[in-house]
Structure formats: C-alpha cells, structure tokens
Ligand SMILES: Nc1ncnc2c1ncn2[C@@H]1O[C@H](COP(=O)(O)OP(=O)(O)OP(=O)(O)O)[C@@H](O)[C@H]1O
C-alpha cells in the first residue's frame with residue numbers, strides 16, 4: 685500500500701502557534717513589516733487587534749523571534765493575572781530583581797525609577813483582554829514612563845473597544861487589526877502550509893472551487909480552517925487505509941469538505 689500522505693497533511697493543521705510554521709500572506713506581511721518598524725520608533729505602545737483565530741498569537745510570536753537578535757524582548761503568552769505576580773515577573777525579567785512576598789505597582793515603580801537602563805525593553809503581552817482593567821491601567825502608566833514598551837494583543841469585541849478607548853486612545857501610536865483571510869489568501873495559506881510540510885500532492889488537490897467552499901464555511905478564519913482541514917484529512921486518511929478506491933486523489937471532494945464541516949460544527953444538521 686502507498687504510504688498515507690494524508691496523515692502528514694492532517695498534522696499540518698493542528699492548532700499550534702509555532703514561528704517555524706509562519707506563512708507569509710502578502711497583505712499581512714506588509715502590515716507585519718511596518719509594525720515591526722514601529723517597534724523601533726521612540727513611541728509608547730503598540731496594539732494588535734483581531735477576532736479569535738485571525739493570527740494574533742502567531743503574529744506576536746513571530747515578532748518576538750524576529751526582535752530577539754536586536755532588542756531585549758519578553759513574550760508573555762499566557763496572561764499573568766495576579767497583580768503582584770505580574771510585577772514580580774517584570775521585576776525579575778527586566779530589572780533582574782528577585783522579590784520575595786508581594787510586589788505592588790508603587791513598589792515596582794520605585795525600583796524602576798531608581799534604575800537607569802540604557803535600553804527600552806519590549807514586553808509582548810498576548811491575550812491582554814484577560815487582564816483586569818486595573819492591571820491594564822497600570823500597564824498604560826508604565827508605558828507613559830517610556831522605560832518599558834508594551835506590545836499587546838486584544839480580541840476585538842465591544843468590551844475591548846471600550847478598553848481601547850478608555851485607556852489607550854491618546855497613547856497608542858500604532859495599532860493594527862488582523863482580519864480573516866480572503867478566499868485567495870486562504871488558498872495561499874492552505875497550499876503553502878501543506879508545501880512547507882512537503883505535502884505537495886495534497887496541496888495540489890485544492891482547486892479554486894474547493895477553496896471557495898472552505899471559504900464559505902470558515903469565512904477565512906485561520907483557526908476554523910485549521911479545524912476543518914484537520915478533520916478533512918482525518919477522513920481522507922481513514923479512507924486511504926480502509927477503502928482507498930473510494931477516494932479521488934486529484935482534487936478535494938466537496939462531499940468530504942461537507943462531512944468535515946458537519947463534524948466540526950461549521951454546518952449544523
Ligand atoms: N500567518 C500564519 N501562518 C501560519 N499559521 C497561521 C498564521 N496565522 C494563523 N495561523 C494558524 O491559525 C491558528 C490561529 O491563529 P492564532 O492562534 O494566532 O489566532 P489568535 O488571533 O491569536 O486567536 P485568539 O484570539 O483566539 O487567541 C494558529 O494556531 C495557526 O496554526
């Protein structure tokens with residue numbers, strides 16, 4: 685039996701954030717480079733918006749890796765929700781101060797004030813919508829000192845719009861919004877992702893009509909597309925092992941796309 689190419693294809697669509705898997709999409713790539721340049725401008729804060737699954741964590745993680753060689757930079761992927769833990773982590777990372785017991789904002793500011801850093805460390809905060817309004821306000825105050833630069837990502841919801849208005853409107857100097865892929869971007873995304881993993885045969889199976897159907901189901905959301913294609917290749921893989929004559933390996937079957945969509949809840953039956 686021919687080796688099961690669909691198994692590898694399936695794993696391409698695991699919902700994992702790994703910079704080595706980063707796919708350049710022209711439009712996002714342009715935004716990425718201008719955003720990365722902004723980091724080096726002497727301004728305060730950067731904001732990355734977008735609905736769930738639009739690639740914010742991926743973008744932020746790539747930024748982290750790209751900045752590592754030239755800047756002092758920290759990435760907090762999981763929010764540190766406890767105020768004291770947050771300031772203690774900052775103190776340890778940025779000021780190399782290990783603090784026993786609680787550390788509040790005022791104490792942290794005192795330590796920061798007494799410190800002369802000849803560089804501005806960059807702190808990347810993912811999932812910032814999970815921080816309390818109190819902590820967000822302190823992060824804003826910290827940015828105002830210009831001693832630390834924050835890059836934060838937020839879900840774009842009404843609540844987060846409010847946060848942005850209240851806390852950041854006059855202070856941010858750059859913000860970008862990540863959006864779902866267009867149908868043609870989705871095709872690039874799917875094919876490049878597969879080709880990166882040497883799944884050329886599977887990549888070639890995606891004709892415009894299949895991509896269009898996928899786009900209609902996922903609206904170009906990267907996470908939903910991952911989920912759908914993971915299940916899709918799981919189904920293909922299953923057929924390949926149990927009933928290989930039933931599948932056509934020239935192009936993706938709309939029927940299997942629909943089966944996968946039902947399984948992932950993108951189509952309700
Ligand atoms: N440019 C890209 N290259 C490769 N994969 C990507 C890219 N953008 C998004 N993805 C894929 O889409 C998935 C969802 O992206 P990501 O986790 O970055 O979304 P998010 O905006 O952070 O979502 P949430 O708001 O729920 O945290 C990732 O696991 C990744 O596999």
Ligand SMILES: [Mg+2]
Nearest residue numbers: 740741810811
């Ligand atoms: Mg995320």
